[in-house]
Amino acid sequence: MKNYYSWIDTAFVKYVPQPLQHLAANEQAKRLGGKIVFYNGEDFKTLNNHSVIKSKIEQKPEIDGIIFFTLKQFFNNGKLNLLFLKWILERGYEVHFSRENVKICSKEELDTLFPLLYATHHVTQRDEPRQVWKPIWNLMPN
Amino acid sequence: MNTIHEQNFLEHGFCIIDVENISKLTELREKIFQKAKEVIGYQGNNVEEFFNNFHNYHLEGAELNEKRMSIINYCTQNLDVGKTIYEIFPQTIIDFIGPDIVAQKTTNLVIQQPHDPNAEALHRDSPANSPFEITVWLPLVDVYKTKSMYLLPLPHSKKAIELLGENYEAFVAFAKQHSQSIEIPFGKALFFWQGLIHGVPVNVENETRWSLNIRYKNIFSPCGTKGLIEFFDMLRLSPLAKIAFEYEKKSYAQETSETSK
Numbered sequence: 001m002k003n004y005y006s007w008i009d010t011a012f013v014k015y016v017p018q019p020l021q022h023l024a025a026n027e028q029a030k031r032l033g034g035k036i037v038f039y040n041g042e043d044f045k046t047l048n049n050h051s052v053i054k055s056k057i058e059q060k061p062e063i064d065g066i067i068f069f070t071l072k073q074f075f076n077n078g079k080l081n082l083l084f085l086k087w088i089l090e091r092g093y094e095v096h097f098s099r100e101n102v103k104i105c106s107k108e109e110l111d112t113l114f115p116l117l118y119a120t121h122h123v124t125q126r127d128e129p130r131q132v133w134k135p136i137w138n139l140m141p142n
Numbered sequence: 143m144n145t146i147h148e149q150n151f152l153e154h155g156f157c158i159i160d161v162e163n164i165s166k167l168t169e170l171r172e173k174i175f176q177k178a179k180e181v182i183g184y185q186g187n188n189v190e191e192f193f194n195n196f197h198n199y200h201l202e203g204a205e206l207n208e209k210r211m212s213i214i215n216y217c218t219q220n221l222d223v224g225k226t227i228y229e230i231f232p233q234t235i236i237d238f239i240g241p242d243i244v245a246q247k248t249t250n251l252v253i254q255q256p257h258d259p260n261a262e263a264l265h266r267d268s269p270a271n272s273p274f275e276i277t278v279w280l281p282l283v284d285v286y287k288t289k290s291m292y293l294l295p296l297p298h299s300k301k302a303i304e305l306l307g308e309n310y311e312a313f314v315a316f317a318k319q320h321s322q323s324i325e326i327p328f329g330k331a332l333f334f335w336q337g338l339i340h341g342v343p344v345n346v347e348n349e350t351r352w353s354l355n356i357r358y359k360n361i362f363s364p365c366g367t368k369g370l371i372e373f374f375d376m377l378r379l380s381p382l383a384k385i386a387f388e389y390e391k392k393s394y395a396q397e398t399s400e401t402s403k
Contacts, residue, residue, distance in 0.1 A: 083395055097371075099372060101247070115379060116244070116361070118394065120369065
């Protein structure tokens with residue numbers, strides 16, 4: 001059975017409470033034939049640089065991958081953080097998104113998925129009024 | 143899509159289109175039939191007899207839903223229905239959407255048995271879906287009268303939507319008065335705009351309807367509340383988009399490199 005970390009979206013807890021994010025992560029792990037062995041999330045100050053998960057990965061945990069709540073956790077400073085996605089994959093860990101039901105197990109899969117990732121980021125930036133999430137942006141570092 | 147279809151679509155918000163690749167459609171139906179046979183335990187080989195007389199198995203409620211979900215999961219995991227339906231109507235879908243297309247991740251399979259009271263109420267798909275999507279409603283058997291679905295042509299849908307916010311009873315009465323039942327033989331499909339009011343009557347014919355429905359949109363068109371990557375998979379890209387994405391992939395990696403320092 002595969003083992004996964006669940007990395008909840010700290011910024012979104014106000015709108016999708018932690019218990020719901022856990023349900024989604026557990027369901028995603030089940031779909032992948034695995035289970036969650038540990039969960040955590042970023043501090044508000046590390047949302048854009050992923051320092052907490054980065055340090056966890058650098059400890060080389062014996063897991064198969066990380067289940068994030070949403071792809072939006074990789075929309076950092078107005079950009080799609082493709083490099084950090086690659087960084088995780090290069091260390092041998094799968095990346096999953098429970099909200100989107102998306103799995104990325106290799107750099108080749110990331111390449112194939114790039115148009116959809118790019119377009120999702122682009123369309124979200126273009127069409128989703130920033131005002132909607134004002135309470136969140138107000139809490140986030142600039 | 144010929145000019146008559148285009149005119150019909152602009153005027154009514156829907157049109158009925160002949161398949162462009164009948165062998166693909168027949169093959170898709172056959173695969174669904176084989177899975178359904180296995181799930182139900184049917185021994186025969188007549189697909190239309192099986193689908194049309196499915197109600198004679200007397201499956202209802204949770205039991206019916208469990209078997210239906212088993213077939214849907216099979217379709218999602220094994221048949222790539224979004225791609226196959228595109229291949230059945232390639233030019234029509236490109237005419238509607240353009241060449242850069244995403245397809246709904248999960249195709250809906252509806253099994254509407256005679257006298258099943260759980261028929262879908264009057265509704266429109268947009269919102270919550272994007273008004274920039276097209277729905278392909280593809281019957282796997284001949285559909286007619288109450289074995290089919292009904293919809294309100296564009297001008298009536300517009301009026302009905304006005305009533306929807308004011309008086310729900312008036313909305314329902316107006317919709318029933320102006321709804322149009324759609325007759326479609328196997329080998330054709332209904333293409334309709336997401337803002338059209340539509341619904342399903344209680345099927346009082348003596349046959350069961352099996353139909354698929356799926357949505358397509360341009361990759362960069364606005365989304366509704368259903369997010370792009372949550373609801374859609376990549377289907378095809380134009381040569382220009384392929385080059386552009388390759389170009390962007392490189393520059394994105396560099397830009398994100400800067401931001402991740």
